[in-house]
Amino acid sequence: MINTLTSLRLVFALLVFASHLVIISDTFSGHLFVEGYVGVSFFFILSGFIIAHNYTGRVNTPAERKDYYIARIARIYPLHLLTLIAAIALSGFAIGSLLSWVQLGMSATLTNAYIPRSDFFFAFNAPAWSLCCEQLFYISFPFILPYIKESRRLFAIILLCVIVMVAGAQITPQAYIKGVWYVNPVTRFPDFLIGIAVLGIYNRIKGITISRATATAIEAGSIVLFILFYIFAEDVPKACRYSFYYWLPISAVLLSFALQKGALSRILNNKAFILGGEISYSVYLVHLFIVNAIGAHLPEINAWAGAGLALAATLITSYLSYRYYEKPMNRVVKRWLGYRK
Numbered sequence: 001m002i003n004t005l006t007s008l009r010l011v012f013a014l015l016v017f018a019s020h021l022v023i024i025s026d027t028f029s030g031h032l033f034v035e036g037y038v039g040v041s042f043f044f045i046l047s048g049f050i051i052a053h054n055y056t057g058r059v060n061t062p063a064e065r066k067d068y069y070i071a072r073i074a075r076i077y078p079l080h081l082l083t084l085i086a087a088i089a090l091s092g093f094a095i096g097s098l099l100s101w102v103q104l105g106m107s108a109t110l111t112n113a114y115i116p117r118s119d120f121f122f123a124f125n126a127p128a129w130s131l132c133c134e135q136l137f138y139i140s141f142p143f144i145l146p147y148i149k150e151s152r153r154l155f156a157i158i159l160l161c162v163i164v165m166v167a168g169a170q171i172t173p174q175a176y177i178k179g180v181w182y183v184n185p186v187t188r189f190p191d192f193l194i195g196i197a198v199l200g201i202y203n204r205i206k207g208i209t210i211s212r213a214t215a216t217a218i219e220a221g222s223i224v225l226f227i228l229f230y231i232f233a234e235d236v237p238k239a240c241r242y243s244f245y246y247w248l249p250i251s252a253v254l255l256s257f258a259l260q261k262g263a264l265s266r267i268l269n270n271k272a273f274i275l276g277g278e279i280s281y282s283v284y285l286v287h288l289f290i291v292n293a294i295g296a297h298l299p300e301i302n303a304w305a306g307a308g309l310a311l312a313a314t315l316i317t318s319y320l321s322y323r324y325y326e327k328p329m330n331r332v333v334k335r336w337l338g339y340r341k
Helices: 003-019 031-055 062-091 098-108 126-148 151-171 174-182 185-205 212-235 247-258 263-268 271-278 280-297 303-337
Strands: none
Touching: 003 031, 003 247, 003 263, 003 271, 003 280, 003 303, 031 126, 031 185, 031 212, 031 247, 062 098, 062 126, 062 280, 062 303, 126 151, 126 185, 126 280, 151 174, 151 185, 174 185, 185 247, 212 247, 212 263, 247 263, 263 271, 271 280, 271 303, 280 303
8 A cells, every 4th residue: 555645636636526515605616716626537547557567467257357446436435425325415405306317326336427517527526426427436446457557658559648638629619618628537547557557667766766855856856836827827718727727746646655765754743643534535535515504504604604604514424424324335235245354
């Protein structure tokens, strides 16, 4: 396990959290808050890195693939279904509506993000759209692995994706940009491939000896690069920001901290940060319930006080969810489905 990358999960989950604070107050409607959706891109790229890191060479036989899929199901579905039930209870589900049942079925099976309509991909618990993408990544990995083992072939595929994305971004109608480039699992698949490519670079350079000072400078440089991309993103077309714009800075952050050789990595290796990373999945799926509740029921509260309350409630709820629901249910699902390990 690479602890620094676990800790970074919390940082980017909080960026997503910040992007939704506008629900509480227009104080948070500026670019520096709203742009926090980039945290999702980090998670997609990180998925490629971690899945390839943990499972390359371990999904060769039917038994290994079965264990792999069970582990992925046990990871994403228990909390997804729990938050879906909570969203149904809070949404006033229209029992007599065929559309509502279709939306529910597609949301439950994590297929709703393929429909480029916000009433589908943001149905019920809106952040869960990204799980549709993760599910495609997980299902595809054992099948694509034989074709991307050679780095030159992988980079050629990524280059082709960039060409298609650049061309496609120019012709996509404005009304469909989010549905096509932000939430669609197929168009987000290259993010997963980028993560696998970053792992290839990591495997080649992880044995290089560098000083603590040099490693720290590299880590700091990757953060500065990300911040610069983040700040100046406002002038970049959304179709690009939703797709390939953040590949370089996120890859730089991911790679520099995966090496775990600098002073900043030492900070992220702190147990509190690691725990924060472990609860980040709950943070991601739970936070919007809390932000919406505070935005709706505490309209007169000071904006920053509301944000602080939402953050505290999100972290506490996420910790409780992780310890008393996610971890136990992970074990239960694995046992039910016949996980061997």
